[in-house]
Amino acid sequence: MKHRALILSALSVTLGLGAVALAQTTTLKKGLKITLLPKNINNPYNVIETNGGLAAAKEIGANAKVVGPSDAGATTQVSYINTAIAQRQDALILAANDPNALLPYLKRAMQSGVKVVTMDSDTAPEGRTLFVNQANSEGIGRAQVQLLGKLIGYKGDIAILSATPNATNQNTWIKWMQEELKKPAYKNMRLVKIAYGNDDDQKSFTEMQGLIQAYPNLRGVISPTTVGISAGARYLSTSPSKGKVVLTGLGTPNQMRQFVKDGTVTAFQLWNPADLGYLATYAAAALASGQITGKQGETFTAGKLGKYTVGKQGEIVLGPPYTFDKSNIDKFNF
Template sequence: MFRPLRSIRQPVLAAALLAACVAMTANAAELKSGLKIAFVPKQINNPYEVIADDGGMAAIKEMKGQGKVVGPSDAGASSQVSYINTLITQKQDAVVIAANDANAVVPYLKKAMSQGIKVVTFDSDTAPEGRQIFVNQADSESIGRGQIQLLSKLVGGEGEFAILSATPNATNQNTWIKWMQEELKKPEYAKLKLVKIAYGNDDDQKSFVETQGLLQAYPNLKGIVAPTSVGIAAAARYIQSSPSKGKVAVTGLGTPNQMRAFVKNGTVKAFQLWDPGQLGYLAAFAAANLASGTISGKEGESFEAGKLGKRTVGKSGEVILGPPTTFDSANIDSFNF
């Protein structure tokens, strides 16, 4: 009795598998081969940016494109301009940039787009007219509010704290800080007091010195939130060898490999981040789809992003990677990036 059913099932299953293979082949074929895609990080030597750029290069290799990373050694507002101009001259198919300033690079990115070069921002956005798509780590509001929620747990819901940011013009930092300040307005944080926003300019030594200055200026400080991978590591490094260890909570955004030693020695109890490699990977696929003409950056469009699957363009051309992870002593050894 069951043989006829099996014989029917087999061709149906084979047809379904064939259809799936055809669909996958069609999706792969939609991307042009040999696309030239350049990544422009905030800083060429920033550990976080290196991981993100490596993710982008891995994606470009998968799609048989030509990838390159070029950028400044400092995070100045206009330090990326000369690199953008060079990439325009080289006639890249797409530029993927983490902007040091929301406005300084816009005229040059607009020039690139006017010459047919597709522009994707990731990690740190420009003004919307400077790009077609912004690949965001996670929803900016949830990142900012989440930082305050985590800090509150670490300091017992009360006390003075400071924010150690990157540069004063960094779009992502300023957006997250805005949402931190919004979260602080809730009544449950009435006993938390933000005393200072300091800027380490995404420079390790300056962030280290800023941490020292915060502790000297605010002897009752209970916590430091550094929503920058350079800042959180520098703050932890200073505090681990100071009398403030165990008294001042350090949290923010950092990579597990960078922060593991500080978690192991008790300097840092918990911090957050997404996988920056996946962020770069997603940005590369967004750029490739733009350059291949499968999407234009309009809200509601969707595209295939390799191992990350199908992604949809949201409001104002935003594509979101996903929610951040909280890392602590219980789970940090499960991650390697």
């Protein structure tokens, strides 16, 4: 009996050491090289997003940098992807300007050992391992229409002021907006135009002006882009249509605060873009460290944000959109 007890004890120690060894293999590696590649570097939203990624990198001891083009063209990110390959980066995190144009370069990056994670705007699934989504795409699209419907009494002509015509996230949200509009509750709302401001401030300003001039019965505009909604609000704030045309969409509190307080905009939505970049960096680090492989059902911990689960086709969802208005906007600073 004593001999059997000793064997069991030794086995227990061995299993314990195995568990420790297993735990050690699932810790994040130190000194990971991570490149953050936003749509363009002079977009305020992208700055907040990548700053969140840099904060996460500092927490986990990674060497992260932000690079990117000055415009959001379909292929302007290619040279930065190639540089990440040449510099043997452990991970590349990007918000894609086009779902397909970047695929050959991203595939080459993955073949070279670079872990590719998209955030905010996805590529086709074969171009990356993980996609960190702001919120469920269907939920975002439907929520935008639900909010506008409530604000205009579910009646009148409406328009959408989007970013670029080929932006993956914008087009997915718009698809779900159109689906939501098919419901009986919106039978008296009519989508008259989808305009594109190309994520450019002046272009978006001009497109907002054009919508109001072209559609005299316009009651509401959804702009699911932080550049578009702020530019649209700037035009609307000095227009005779202020108070007549309702503008909502996706914006940051700091951009929209003055327009909420002066009555140009009643309510708008977003998530915290800093949290999105933060989550994407932790996801990329978990991938590069071998904690996860991108399979559905795998879990990892993203610092202060807690535990996340990899969903279908490698999608990780940050959380639902939040509605900002006069009652809460001063509680936020981003």
